[in-house]
Amino acid sequence: xxxxxxxxxxxxxxxxxxxxxxxxxxxxxxxxxxxxxxxxxxxxxxxxxxxxxxxxxxxxxxxxxxxxxxxxxxxxxxxxxxxxxxxxxxxxxxxxxxxxxxxxxxxxxxxx
Amino acid sequence: xxxxxxxxxxxxxxxxxxxxxxxxxxxxxxxxxxxxxxxxxxxxxxxxxxxxxxxxxxxxxxxxxxxxxxxxxxxxxxxxxxxxxxxxxxxxxxxxxxxxxxxxxxxxxxxxxxxx
Numbered sequence: 001x002x003x004x005x006x007x008x009x010x011x012x013x014x015x016x017x018x019x020x021x022x023x024x025x026x027x028x029x030x031x032x033x034x035x036x037x038x039x040x041x042x043x044x045x046x047x048x049x050x051x052x053x054x055x056x057x058x059x060x061x062x063x064x065x066x067x068x069x070x071x072x073x074x075x076x077x078x079x080x081x082x083x084x085x086x087x088x089x090x091x092x093x094x095x096x097x098x099x100x101x102x103x104x105x106x107x108x109x110x111x112x
Numbered sequence: 113x114x115x116x117x118x119x120x121x122x123x124x125x126x127x128x129x130x131x132x133x134x135x136x137x138x139x140x141x142x143x144x145x146x147x148x149x150x151x152x153x154x155x156x157x158x159x160x161x162x163x164x165x166x167x168x169x170x171x172x173x174x175x176x177x178x179x180x181x182x183x184x185x186x187x188x189x190x191x192x193x194x195x196x197x198x199x200x201x202x203x204x205x206x207x208x209x210x211x212x213x214x215x216x217x218x219x220x221x222x223x224x225x226x227x228x
Contacts, residue, residue, distance in 0.1 A: 034217075051215075
């Protein structure tokens with residue numbers, strides 16, 4: 001089955017700096033890769049997703065890149081703000097309603 | 113749009129009792145709902161996939177007789193933890209897939225279960 005790894009497990013950056021979180025997956029049939037942000041005690045919120053037919057997607061300060069050949073994808077947050085502090089989870093899915101396999105998460109702390 | 117609710121948000125019960133958790137999609141129809149369990153500072157672990165009108169598909173290691181799932185309508189799935197024990201204490205989160213979208217899942221706010 002699918003296995004998703006995520007690095008780093010914790011990340012601290014200064015406000016205004018960029019943050020990058022990387023994930024790798026094992027199932028070459030996976031074709032949908034969402035990223036979720038979870039604040040303490042709250043539900044995961046979808047922040048961006050990418051499908052395997054594109055290599056990059058951007059939404060304001062957030063971008064995701066995908067390398068299908070190497071089976072890895074990354075989340076990029078620019079101009080970080082304290083409210084970006086949370087746990088971020090990547091996931092991989094075969095799409096078409098299939099379940100997600102989540103990475104172990106990255107705890108991001110943005111220091112003021 | 114795409115709001116998923118869960119009830120109750122937290123529950124404390126005695127060992128041996130059963131607890132029912134409801135997951136509702138409020139403004140869309142969800143052919144498929146997913147139930148996850150999350151321990152403190154850990155990732156989301158899929159427990160089962162719930163399809164409307166059919167039996168749930170459980171992940172390996174999840175006891176189907178202990179975690180009863182019913183998905184009787186396109187907007188409601190329930191998870192019943194039967195004969196709960198302290199080791200069942202956890203954060204249970206559901207997600208729902210919008211029938212109009214093949215991929216995106218929207219999460220409920222979660223239910224924190226504490227078994228004494």
